Amino acid sequence: EVQLVESGGGLVKPGGSLRLSCAASGFIFSSSTMNWVRQAPGKGLEWVSSITASSFDTYSADSVKGRFVISRDNARNSLYLQMDSLRTEDTAVYYCARLAAVGGLRAGFDIWGQGTMVAVSS
Amino acid sequence: EIVLTQSPGTLSLSPGERVTLSCRASQSVVSRYLAWYQQKPGLAPRLLIYGASNRATGLPDRFSGSGSGTDFTLTISRLEPEDFAVYYCQQYGTSPYTFGQGTTLEIK
Numbered sequence A: 001e002v003q004l005v006e007s008g009g010g011l012v013k014p015g016g017s018l019r020l021s022c023a024a025s026g027f028i029f030s031s032s033t034m035n036w037v038r039q040a041p042g043k044g045l046e047w048v049s050s051i052t053a054s055s056f057d058t059y060s061a062d063s064v065k066g067r068f069v070i071s072r073d074n075a076r077n078s079l080y081l082q083m084d085s086l087r088t089e090d091t092a093v094y095y096c097a098r099l100a101a102v103g104g105l106r107a108g109f110d111i112w113g114q115g116t117m118v119a120v121s122s
Numbered sequence B: 001e002i003v004l005t006q007s008p009g010t011l012s013l014s015p016g017e018r019v020t021l022s023c024r025a026s027q028s029v030v031s032r033y034l035a036w037y038q039q040k041p042g043l044a045p046r047l048l049i050y051g052a053s054n055r056a057t058g059l060p061d062r063f064s065g066s067g068s069g070t071d072f073t074l075t076i077s078r079l080e081p082e083d084f085a086v087y088y089c090q091q092y093g094t095s096p097y098t099f100g101q102g103t104t105l106e107i108k
Helices: none
Strands: A003-007 A010-012 A018-025 A033-039 A045-051 A058-060 A068-073 A078-083 A092-102 A105-112 A116-120 B004-007 B010-013 B019-025 B034-039 B046-050 B063-068 B071-076 B086-091 B103-107
Touching: A003 A092, A003 A105, A018 A033, A018 A092, A018 A116, A033 A068, A033 A078, A033 A105, A045 A068, A045 A078, A045 A092, A045 B086, A058 A068, A092 B046, A105 B034, B004 B086, B010 B019, B019 B034, B019 B086, B019 B103, B034 B063, B046 B063, B071 B086
Parallel strands: A010 A116, B010 B103
Antiparallel strands: A003 A018, A018 A078, A033 A045, A033 A092, A045 A058, A068 A078, A092 A105, A092 A116, A105 B046, B004 B019, B019 B071, B034 B046, B034 B086, B063 B071, B086 B103
16 A cells, blocks of 8 residues: 655654654655645645655755755655754644656655644743 | 745535636746645645646546646536535645645535
């Protein structure tokens, strides 16, 4: 079965850190560009960060640059998001998602995890 | 950053009706890398359309996407009860891969 399973969310104080993990199965993880997307309570979707298959390139939203680091371990079929200097506005459900490829072209985020909740509060 | 503006914010319609959702980009979307997603409460988003007009695997043909450049639309030809949800567009051609603010489709 094709799936992504996030873990590592929880309650943390402002200024604290968390490391999210995303375990992939059922597809060739090492060939896939992976992403983190978040959704604050009652709000829309916000792309957070992206990493290419080989980890050669990473991209992040301005709102998290310098605080969050995306990484992956292809041997473990796992994606990570190290979140430091957390702020109350980082409170959200965090999803990992695969950027699909069809015929060599990008094809949207086709596989999503169930999400993990991060709450930043004193 | 490419800003995506979806309209309308909310639509109240009845099953069987036809609906067109709009997504306008602040600058041209590279290679028509524009996707549409459906999200229901408590669930992850589901990919509907990629490349502006390509249906995701298993998507009923009542869903269709069109557009290029800065103007894109998602059309549902005949609403089914399970189609009432929030719809987001996203451009994934240029980092940051921005989303629109969403359109809520509610039952009238």
